[in-house]
Amino acid sequence: MTTLAMAVSDSLTITRRNLIKVKRVPDLIVFATLSPIMFVLLFRYVFGSAIPVPGGLSYAEFLLPGIFAQTVVFGSTITGASLAEDLQKGLIDRFRSLPMARSAVLVGRTVADLLLNVLTIGVMMITGLLVGWRVNTSVGEAVLGVLLLLTFAYAMSWVMALVGLLVRTPEVVNNASFIVIFPITFIANTFVPIDNFPSVLKTFAEWNPVSAVVQGARELFGNVVPGAPEPQGWALQNPVLYVFIWVAVFLAIFVPLSVRQYRRTAGR
Amino acid sequence: MTDAIVVEGLVKRYGATTALDGVDLTVAEGSVLGLLGPNGAGKTTVVRILTTLLLADEGRAEVVGLDVVRDADDVRASIGLTGQYAAVDEYLTGFENLEMVGRLYHLPRGEARARAGELLERFDLTDAAGRPAKTYSGGMRRRLDIAASLINRPRVLFLDEPTTGLDPRSRLAMWEFIAELADGGTTILLTTQYLEEADRLADRMVVIDRGRVIARGTGDELKAQVGGQRLEFTLARAVDLVEAGERLRPLAVDQPRSDEQSRRLSLPVRGGTEVLAEALRRLEGSGVEVLDVGLRRPDLDDVFLTLTGHAAEDVPAADETATDPVPAAGGSR
Numbered sequence: 001m002t003t004l005a006m007a008v009s010d011s012l013t014i015t016r017r018n019l020i021k022v023k024r025v026p027d028l029i030v031f032a033t034l035s036p037i038m039f040v041l042l043f044r045y046v047f048g049s050a051i052p053v054p055g056g057l058s059y060a061e062f063l064l065p066g067i068f069a070q071t072v073v074f075g076s077t078i079t080g081a082s083l084a085e086d087l088q089k090g091l092i093d094r095f096r097s098l099p100m101a102r103s104a105v106l107v108g109r110t111v112a113d114l115l116l117n118v119l120t121i122g123v124m125m126i127t128g129l130l131v132g133w134r135v136n137t138s139v140g141e142a143v144l145g146v147l148l149l150l151t152f153a154y155a156m157s158w159v160m161a162l163v164g165l166l167v168r169t170p171e172v173v174n175n176a177s178f179i180v181i182f183p184i185t186f187i188a189n190t191f192v193p194i195d196n197f198p199s200v201l202k203t204f205a206e207w208n209p210v211s212a213v214v215q216g217a218r219e220l221f222g223n224v225v226p227g228a229p230e231p232q233g234w235a236l237q238n239p240v241l242y243v244f245i246w247v248a249v250f251l252a253i254f255v256p257l258s259v260r261q262y263r264r265t266a267g268r
Numbered sequence: 269m270t271d272a273i274v275v276e277g278l279v280k281r282y283g284a285t286t287a288l289d290g291v292d293l294t295v296a297e298g299s300v301l302g303l304l305g306p307n308g309a310g311k312t313t314v315v316r317i318l319t320t321l322l323l324a325d326e327g328r329a330e331v332v333g334l335d336v337v338r339d340a341d342d343v344r345a346s347i348g349l350t351g352q353y354a355a356v357d358e359y360l361t362g363f364e365n366l367e368m369v370g371r372l373y374h375l376p377r378g379e380a381r382a383r384a385g386e387l388l389e390r391f392d393l394t395d396a397a398g399r400p401a402k403t404y405s406g407g408m409r410r411r412l413d414i415a416a417s418l419i420n421r422p423r424v425l426f427l428d429e430p431t432t433g434l435d436p437r438s439r440l441a442m443w444e445f446i447a448e449l450a451d452g453g454t455t456i457l458l459t460t461q462y463l464e465e466a467d468r469l470a471d472r473m474v475v476i477d478r479g480r481v482i483a484r485g486t487g488d489e490l491k492a493q494v495g496g497q498r499l500e501f502t503l504a505r506a507v508d509l510v511e512a513g514e515r516l517r518p519l520a521v522d523q524p525r526s527d528e529q530s531r532r533l534s535l536p537v538r539g540g541t542e543v544l545a546e547a548l549r550r551l552e553g554s555g556v557e558v559l560d561v562g563l564r565r566p567d568l569d570d571v572f573l574t575l576t577g578h579a580a581e582d583v584p585a586a587d588e589t590a591t592d593p594v595p596a597a598g599g600s601r
Contacts, residue, residue, distance in 0.1 A: 006374065013371045021359040024400060090355035094416070097319045099344040100372045264323075 007101035014095075014108025015115075018082070022116060032078065032116065033123045036071040040064070040124075043191055044131050051192050055225030060132035064124075065145075065217035066190035069210055071124050072117055072153035073185050079113045079157040080164030080173040087168050092265060103259050110157040117153045121146060136222030145220030152213045152243055155250035161258040165265055184210050189236075206233035209246040215239040270333075272297040272424050272455035273318065277327035280313050280479075287313045289479035290327070295424075295457055295472075300450045302470030303459040306576075310479040311459035312352060315428045318457070319349045332423050345373070348417030348425045352432060354409035355416075358402040362393050362412050365401060366419060373420040380419070387415040391445065407438030414445065424455045431465060443468060463569055477576045490571045496521075497565050499547055501533040504557035509533055512556045516547055537563075 022028055040063070043051075048059040086092050086105075095105050125133075135142045160177060167173050187204050188194070188211040194202055205211050215231060216239035218224050235242040273295035280288040288310045295301040303311050316322035318329055320340040329336045334343045356365050363384050370380025388397045391411040396404060401412060410430065417425060430446065431439040446469055450456055460466050466473050467487045475483040475490070483490055499519070503512060509526045512533055517524065520535040527534075537543045544563050551558060 009374070010372060013368055017357060017360060017364075017368050020364065021357075024359045089358075090351050090353045091357060093321055093351055094349070094355040094369075095372070096321055097344060097347070097349040098369065098372045099341050099374070104372075 010100040010104030011107040014104050015111045018112030032120050055228040057225050061223040064128040064133035066214045068149050069213045070185045076156035076160045077177045080160035081170040083164035084168050084170045084173045113157050114154050141220045145217045148216050155247040158254040162254050165261040189214050207235050212239040212242040270297050274330045278324050279326035280324050293474050298453050299471045300456040302466030302473040304466050305476040309476045315426050346423050348422035350414050350417045350427050352428045354413040356401045356412050361398050363397040369416045370419045391415045427458045482575050491566050499535045499537045500562050502560040503531045504559050506531045508556040515550045
């Protein structure tokens with residue numbers, strides 16, 4: 001077998017193993033979607049009435065792309081927590097003692113989490129449709145919107161993979177990553193327009209990649225008012241390109257770092 | 269005979285602590301080496317370096333003639349490892365676990381499955397094959413773990429404390445499996461803190477303590493290092509210990525030991541049962557009441573005590589993890 005064929009085959013074996021867990025422990029999907037569903041209800045029906053949206057757009061349409069982004073960003077912690085769990089249980093030791101590709105455990109992990117994200121975004125879209133969110137563009141554009149979310153989610157998975165391998169305790173992975181994940185999902189255009197943010201936060205929000213993911217998704221799903229003024233800043237005016245730059249940078253940094261950490265990681 | 273494992277001058281440091289301080293050992297092809305030592309002696313560190321999981325700071329190691337650093341991938345293809353903690357995926361069934369490991373050894377799917385079925389049968393797990401490993405008892409998990417390390421028919425098998433935490437019945441079963449593997453010609457390096465286990469399974473032993481080899485040889489050779497046999501008396505009254513000691517002193521080849529608490533007197537002696545008869549004759553009419561007497565060959569506990577000054581089983585309670593809750597060998601669905 002060539003090195004590449006071996007890496008692909010090993011990654012598929014690990015992906016399959018991770019998906020079996022999703023099948024056996026359906027709680028995983030329930031909890032990955034339960035909190036975003038609660039956010040939908042909370043913002044749509046409680047806070048939403050007090051949040052003015054520019055151009056007379058319905059709040060549900062404004063909100064849901066934000067929720068999608070929040071869901072995949074929060075969901076990326078699953079990658080880190082699962083790797084930390086494998087480390088704790090000695091499975092990483094077992095894998096490292098096998099003649100398998102050094103990247104396979106991480107590729108298999110992130111690919112399985114990508115597929116899990118397809119499922120959770122699906123659940124969130126259905127939830128959205130039920131509370132009044134609509135897709136106002138073509139099917140092609142909507143698919144691109146989903147791909148944008150998934151691509152960003154995949155890059156975030158690799159960031160969390162490194163965190164998981166360094167931190168080694170699933171609970172700590174969750175707590176530690178929220179220190180970063182919380183501000184990047186909330187100091188953004190996710191739930192409210194950023195125009196009235198204090199200046200420092202506004203600049204942060206304008207260059208925050210999560211804002212760009214949300215803006216890009218809003219445009220691709222048609223959740224913007226035609227003819228409304230362009231958002232400020234280059235990032236939000238070119239959200240898709242800006243997101244892809246972040247994705248490329250994340251992958252270029254975190255794939256090699258994570259693989260290197262995996263190779264030298266010793267369980268327990 | 270060629271050596272399947274060669275270790276020379278292995279040193280491993282963690283910050284200021286030295287885990288391994290120049291370990292040398294060899295294991296002949298097809299033999300079983302017992303790596304013996306208390307907790308924290310460095311046994312697991314040796315295994316981790318030999319199985320390519322850890323890099324040594326100094327020294328070198330070869331497994332089946334391959335350098336564990338330079339030829340790490342080829343080493344991995346020739347070995348099996350069962351770590352201290354049963355590393356099985358709890359969400360996968362027994363069969364899925366073995367199939368996965370087989371695929372990761374790059375066996376074709378059909379062969380991986382056939383091999384999984386074969387090993388489940390051999391380790392009495394056929395009835396539980398379709399259940400997630402989460403539902404397995406400690407003994408069953410350990411068996412599944414060993415089965416996983418055998419998928420690729422390794423030439424060298426590393427067993428790191430294979431019976432720690434198992435109940436006596438599972439431990440006996442595990443010993444039988446290991447003995448069978450050894451009979452089949454697999455080279456085995458087994459770490460243990462149970463002296464009885466090494467004595468029973470290993471052809472040769474290496475005793476390490478605080479990262480250094482302190483003794484090596486066969487079980488008999490190690491026992492010989494401690495000296496010959498001992499004559500042991502248990503008396504009815506502790507006050508008689510002095511009198512008995514004086515009367516028996518001429519028979520002893522070294523200083524007798526007595527213990528008031530257990531009312532025991534122990535004499536290193538030479539010779540066989542005639543010494544025993546002579547000793548009893550000397551105590552006749554002395555008023556010393558003997559409850560029990562025996563001629564004892566030293567066991568490995570004596571070896572350890574002599575070599576290290578502390579007992580082998582002198583381990584922290586934290587190690588007593590994972591007992592076997594249900595010894596359900598029959599399995600049920």
